[in-house]
């Protein structure tokens with residue numbers, strides 16, 4: 001009964017979102033800041049969820065997300081640039097080595113697979129060690145891979161430190177949303193499956209998980225490769241969104257941005273990561289931009305506002321969150337209609353609330 | 366085939382110079398409840414940790430049914446440190462991880478409860494069934510959540526839930542199904558930890574101080590509970606316990622450990638009347 005009602009709410013919400021996106025897609029808003037935020041938000045949401053699968057659900061700490069995105073972005077670009085465009089893109093490398101071009105969807109999947117493969121290689125030695133080593137190894141990996149891709153000797157494949165472009169991109173705003181939705185849907189299904197429960201048990205208590213027959217190395221590997229797969233797909237989409245790729249942008253600062261999104265959203269909450277992605281992108285690209293510009297109120301220059309001040313404010317926000325709201329927006333809870341209904345009813349129905357309290361509270365997944 | 370489920374031979378566990386378990390030999394037979402008792406720091410938990418693969422023993426062997434479960438002999442720098450008299454007796458190394466050992470049919474609980482504390486009671490039990498899963502990651506991800514597609518993965522998932530709920534009913538915890546396990550009352554947590562161990566489908570159950578922190582009434586209930594699950598699931602039980610009424614009322618045999626060494630073993634009466642045991646432990650334990 002309740003389930004059906006919530007399903008209906010969800011469908012209505014999804015339909016409204018879809019309608020709004022289609023409306024934006026077909027209006028002058030398409031080239032607006034709003035559209036940029038939505039696209040980048042959708043892409044970051046996927047990457048944040050992929051990191052959350054690792055940090056929040058499996059209890060592993062990785063700092064390599066930008067590295068896996070980089071691999072995904074490059075794989076996609078290298079494999080999908082049309083053959084006829086290659087001579088101009090790889091102008092310093094005689095049109096490059098790769099002389100074929102794959103369809104978009106295949107390119108996206110390949111992006112994920114290459115990222116997952118590298119995760120596998122890193123995981124093989126590192127995941128048998130104590131968890132802390134993963135953070136160090138992945139951080140190192142991200143730095144190395146960024147340097148390696150720009151290495152001139154690999155130029156015929158990666159175009160060295162030159163830009164990659166002219167690969168197929170999307171025309172509709174719906175594309176990044178559709179891809180992210182499918183991928184996040186898969187992550188959620190995984191988390192709710194028996195394997196997802198095993199991941200959570202590792203997060204809760206490794207010793208107990210192992211004593212319950214869970215092969216730690218194998219399950220950590222699964223989580224790590226899956227996480228990297230989706231980071232790779234996210235990287236490919238970021239390339240499509242920017243219409244070009246260059247290795248030097250995939251710095252550890254990008255990893256920290258994503259980590260921050262996960263922390264703000266709530267470590268262990270998928271919906272938290274999604275909400276916080278859009279908020280974060282909107283703040284950093286739009287709402288807090290004014291902090292970087294000089295403003296005059298009544299002829300008086302507002303103090304402090306200047307280029308770079310945005311980052312200062314950002315850092316303070318982060319510190320406040322880490323110090324006082326360590327659980328983020330959602331904690332480990334997920335968005336649920338039940339909670340929304342309760343929230344709306346709260347001021348009106350004290351009685352309803354008391355009844356709710358009497359019942360055994362059912363924590364939401 | 367003998368009816369010995371677990372056999373430990375000359376087991377020694379040394380941490381540097383500290384000999385936590387010293388030349389311990391013991392047996393647990395099919396269908397028995399065997400107790401391991403001894404003062405604090407005697408090495409009881411360490412012995413459990415050797416059986417379950419948490420530690421690699423320094424010397425000795427452990428058999429599970431007719432198979433070597435764990436075996437080791439002093440090597441490297443342990444060769445010099447090893448203080449026991451059985452140097453050279455063993456030459457085999459068999460080492461298994463805790464998950465492999467659980468898979469073979471040995472499940473355990475922990476002295477300091479180790480539930481998956483932010484997960485529900487039901488999830489705790491579900492997780493313990495994961496070791497038997499047949500669907501792979503892809504099948505489980507794509508199909509196990511979709512109730513409208515009849516797939517193997519879905520059936521397996523439904524079966525896991527059904528079995529987990531049954532088990533909670535069987536151990537009398539059904540009303541806590543959806544409660545976060547870390548916030549359950551202490552006694553209930555202990556019982557849930559046993560239920561979780563049962564969910565792995567063991568034939569040998571190791572209980573590390575299952576009655577720790579329980580009042581006499583709870584302890585009595587637990588005593589009946591242990592006998593009940595032993596019969597229902599056809600288990601052999603090996604337990605560490607300080608509550609003497611529990612130990613004396615249900616143990617078939619008792620081993621007494623002091624400073625890592627076995628000081629006595631036998632039936633309840635034999636152990637109860639053993640002067641060394643009274644001096645080393647029982648005299649003290651009565652008021653502990």
Ligand SMILES: Nc1ncnc2c1ncn2[C@@H]1O[C@H](COP(=O)(O)OP(=O)(O)OP(=O)(O)O)[C@@H](O)[C@H]1O
Nearest residue numbers: 380383385403404405406407408409410411412476
């Ligand atoms: N990992 C370890 N490293 C070093 N010493 C250890 C380790 N584990 C146990 N010990 C030592 O081994 C000895 C036996 O400890 P153990 O935990 O097995 O005792 P116990 O019989 O279970 O005692 P209790 O009744 O208090 O639980 C202790 O002296 C302890 O300090």
Ligand SMILES: [Mg+2]
Nearest residue numbers: 409410411476
């Ligand atoms: Mg102990």
